Ligand SMILES: O=C(O)CCC(=O)C(=O)O
C-alpha cells in the first residue's frame with residue numbers, strides 16, 4: 001500500500017510537470033502548490049453515507065472530530081476501526097459526526113475510508129417505528145437517486161447533506 005501511494009504520487013508529479021511544461025507554467029511555482037506543509041487535508045464535513053468504517057493504517061494522527069465546538073483528535077489505535085455516523089442516519093434522530101483531517105508535513109498519514117450507502121433505488125425516510133404523533137419526521141422523504149445527485153454537486157463543507165431536506 002505505501003509503495004503504491006509513493007508511486008502514484010510520483011506519477012501525479014510527473015504528469016503535472018509535463019502539463020506545466022507544455023503550458024509554459026513555471027514548474028517550481030507549481031511545485032510550491034503541492035508542498036505538504038501547505039496542504040490543508042480535509043475541511044470540516046460530515047459523511048453523506050449511513051456509516052463510514054475507517055481504518056487508520058499507521059499511527060500518524062490527523063483525524064479530528066468536533067465535539068461541543070472543540071476539535072478532538074482521534075488517536076489511531078492498533079487493530080481498531082473508527083466508525084463514523086453519516087448523515088443518512090440522522091433520519092433515525094442520531095447526529096452525524098462532523099470531522100476533518102489535517103496532514104503532517106513530514107510524515108505520511110495513511111487511512112482507508114469505506115462509505116456504506118443504502119442501495120441507489122431506496123428511499124430516504126425515517127423508519128415507521130420512530131415516528132408518531134409526538135415524533136413527526138424531521139426531514140422530507142427523498143429518493144437515494146436525488147440525494148446522490150445533490151451529494152455529487154455539493155462542496156465538501158459543513159454538516160449534513162440532509163440539511164436542505166429539513167421540514
Ligand atoms: O482522513 C481521514 O482519515 C478521514 C477521511 C474522511 O473523513 C473522508 O474521506 O470522508
Ligand SMILES: [Fe+2]
Nearest residue numbers: 045046047099
Ligand atoms: Fe469524512
